Amino acid sequence: MVTGGNLTGILLMAFGAPDSPEAVEPFLRKLLGNRPLPEPVLAKIKERYNLIGGKSPLLEITQTQAFKLEEKLKQRGKSCRVYTGMCYWHPFIEEALAQMVEDGINRVLALSLSPHYSRVSTGAYLRQLEAALDRYGGSLQVTRAGDWYDHPLYIQALAEKVGEGLRQFPEDVRAEVPLVFSAHSVPLEHIEGGDPYLEQVEKTASALAETLGEVQWQLAFQSKGAGKGRWLEPEVEKVLEQLRDQGKKNVLLVPLSFVSDHVETLYDMDIALKEYARSLGLNFVRCSTLNDSPAFIEALVQIIEQKLDQEWK
Numbered sequence: 001m002v003t004g005g006n007l008t009g010i011l012l013m014a015f016g017a018p019d020s021p022e023a024v025e026p027f028l029r030k031l032l033g034n035r036p037l038p039e040p041v042l043a044k045i046k047e048r049y050n051l052i053g054g055k056s057p058l059l060e061i062t063q064t065q066a067f068k069l070e071e072k073l074k075q076r077g078k079s080c081r082v083y084t085g086m087c088y089w090h091p092f093i094e095e096a097l098a099q100m101v102e103d104g105i106n107r108v109l110a111l112s113l114s115p116h117y118s119r120v121s122t123g124a125y126l127r128q129l130e131a132a133l134d135r136y137g138g139s140l141q142v143t144r145a146g147d148w149y150d151h152p153l154y155i156q157a158l159a160e161k162v163g164e165g166l167r168q169f170p171e172d173v174r175a176e177v178p179l180v181f182s183a184h185s186v187p188l189e190h191i192e193g194g195d196p197y198l199e200q201v202e203k204t205a206s207a208l209a210e211t212l213g214e215v216q217w218q219l220a221f222q223s224k225g226a227g228k229g230r231w232l233e234p235e236v237e238k239v240l241e242q243l244r245d246q247g248k249k250n251v252l253l254v255p256l257s258f259v260s261d262h263v264e265t266l267y268d269m270d271i272a273l274k275e276y277a278r279s280l281g282l283n284f285v286r287c288s289t290l291n292d293s294p295a296f297i298e299a300l301v302q303i304i305e306q307k308l309d310q311e312w313k
């Protein structure tokens with residue numbers, strides 16, 4: 001957006017993921033920092049990527065979101081370029097920032113695509129952004145878009161996906177299908193250390209339930225890591241067992257904390273959790289992820305417009 005000689009760029013920040021089989025190991029090393037990566041752990045993770053085609057679709061999906069967002073902003077008279085920067089794999093946030101400087105951008109609105117703040121996601125993205133700004137961001141004016149885990153249009157976009165998911169069940173059982181809202185687990189020590197992650201996930205869950213109206217739902221956590229210590233509970237597997245014990249036949253899994261498909265939806269949910277649910281005799285359906293759903297892109301447009309209007313009138 002050009003106003004008074006200013007050129008504004010939007011920086012979409014995401015987790016990052018391997019975009020080829022060769023990238024799996026360096027991606028994991030970047031994520032783990034100085035901690036060791038035992039060979040069996042590496043082999044297990046490589047196998048998951050093999051099962052979903054050797055790489056993650058995260059970058060492509062994020063770039064499609066960026067493209068559609070840019071188009072929609074342009075239609076609204078806000079012509080700003082939208083850039084994509086990742087935390088743990090290319091294109092890194094610091095690389096995106098360097099590109100923005102090269103393109104003559106002088107005002108940056110940085111938005112995390114992880115809806116719920118944790119030190120492993122948004123916190124780490126912002127740290128990478130700060131470090132890059134210190135190195136070569138001299139003249140850049142940077143604003144954070146802030147949290148949007150309870151934005152009505154994001155909740156609306158999720159509710160649409162739940163509707164689509166429910167329509168995959170026969171009409172006469174839909175009203176009784178239990179919903180399991182699933183968020184990525186994180187170590188409890190992060191929560192105890194002050195991450196608002198759980199609180200924000202709970203707020204998204206209750207806002208979604210309120211929008212949906214009469215539904216049975218509960219919150220659970222998936223994709224617990226290999227590290228030691230306790231992680232958020234209950235795990236999705238435990239909730240599936242409880243549903244089986246209650247005599248339920250169906251379950252709809254709703255990914256709450258991911259806005260794109262990647263290994264944790266395509267493997268952890270669609271392969272591992274689906275197989276587990278079926279072994280319990282449950283009919284398992286997963287809601288699709290938001291990806292480039294028009295309702296989600298519209299949510300991003302509004303979050304950005306509100307911030308632009310507030311900051312840079």
Ligand SMILES: CC1=C(CCC(=O)O)c2cc3nc(cc4[nH]c(cc5[nH]c(cc1n2)c(C)c5CCC(=O)O)c(CCC(=O)O)c4C)C(CCC(=O)O)=C3C
Pocket residue numbers: 015016017018028031032045055056057058113114115116118120121184185186187223224225226227257258259261262263264
């Ligand atoms: C909160 C959160 C999000 C949500 C962000 C959002 O809301 O968007 C997220 C997203 C993602 N996590 C991803 C991948 C991985 N995360 C791992 C490990 C971990 N994640 C954690 C947390 C999160 N992770 C944590 C606390 C660990 C342990 C780290 C440690 O020990 O310090 C590991 C290591 C193996 C393992 O531990 O399973 C992998 C391979 C991918 C890429 C998928 C792809 O490639 O398609 C994505 C988008």
Ligand SMILES: [Fe+2]
Pocket residue numbers: 184
């Ligand atoms: Fe993760």
